[in-house]
Amino acid sequence: MLDSIEECDILAAHPDDPQRMADGIADDQIVPRLAILACEDAIDFDSEEPRFAFQLGRALLAVGQQDEAFALFQTASGTDYAAAWAYLGDAHQFGLGTPVDGQQAYQAYQKALDLGFLAAEGQIAQLTFDGALYARPFVQLFFEGQYPRITGAVADPAAGAPSRNYVFSLVQTLLLECEPFLQPGNVPALYGFRYPANWTPSDDEPIEIAIETSVAEYDAAVFLRRHGCSGLIAQHMFDSFNRYLAQGSWED
Structure with missing residues (x-):
């Protein structure tokens, strides 16, 4: 089971996640089938770990399962998992599993930034006209x-x-x-x-x-x-x- 946990981290961690346990991989480089299997096994081993929920959400989002991914990001954000808040921002900005809502997107990105997900600063700028x-x-x-x-x-x-x-x-x-x-x-x-x-x-x-x-x-x-x-x-x-x-x- 520990192998599945390590594989979930290797296959689906985000490179800007301050709580990651591996180097991380870009969204468009995720191998969904392998990442989904590994992260589902990791959740079976420890369903309370928000990192696994977030990383499974990334893998599901890569195959277009937006509703399921959004639910997992919400679960992980419940424990103030920074990267999950950033992906909730994306969901609200682009309508991924939830209606588009600019205010909710901005607030989610700000929460992610406050928790240490520094890449959210660019998303906040994207939503701020000057x-x-x-x-x-x-x-x-x-x-x-x-x-x-x-x-x-x-x-x-x-x-x-x-x-x-x-x-x-x-x-x-x-x-x-x-x-x-x-x-x-x-x-x-x-x-x-x-x-x-x-x-x-x-x-x-x-x-x-x-x-x-x-x-x-x-x-x-x-x-x-x-x-x-x-x-x-x-x-x-x-x-x-x-x-x-x-x-x-x-x-x-």
């Missing part, structure tokens, strides 16, 4: 849904064309890195936004246009590094882009 990180205000304006201010900026005779190009380039850069998030009808709307009816090729000649392309690419990289493509902040932003493009207010 507009001061960006070179231009448009990322924050989209996050807050301040569409009249966006429309006002792109309608400005002096700065409208660079602003349109910035927004267009920001969305395009995110589309290149993430799964397509624009609704089909909003794809031509994005180009209509970038190239309004009164657009002429000479509008793109000023150096400010090229500058705003680079600035938008920078801001997109900052956003992706902090929030990724699938987290709650990212999904909120993508929804905001769609809402703005669907209303077509810049055409008024």
Whole structure:
């Protein structure tokens, strides 16, 4: 039985788990069948050890058994097992065996961090929007849904064309890195936004246009590094882009 305990640790421990008993293995490197058998045997030997419940939960999550994994993370978190709290955060953020709940995710990650799971700090950052990180205000304006201010900026005779190009380039850069998030009808709307009816090729000649392309690419990289493509902040932003493009207010 001791061999099964050792195998459970080797096959399913998390590398950032402060209570691990082995080096740990990444989620995508778990061999589920072997890990599940070993950790089930380990639980049979000691059902009170939260480490085994957490590691079995990881193995089950690797084969898509989200409900069972979530229940095991809850069990392990009941004894303040730090890594289990981090995985509860993932479950609440991405809807793994439980409905999506950003507040519950944030609280679970904070609990994990307080208990020593230091990797949870990155997840907390992923759920925390900070507009001061960006070179231009448009990322924050989209996050807050301040569409009249966006429309006002792109309608400005002096700065409208660079602003349109910035927004267009920001969305395009995110589309290149993430799964397509624009609704089909909003794809031509994005180009209509970038190239309004009164657009002429000479509008793109000023150096400010090229500058705003680079600035938008920078801001997109900052956003992706902090929030990724699938987290709650990212999904909120993508929804905001769609809402703005669907209303077509810049055409008024």
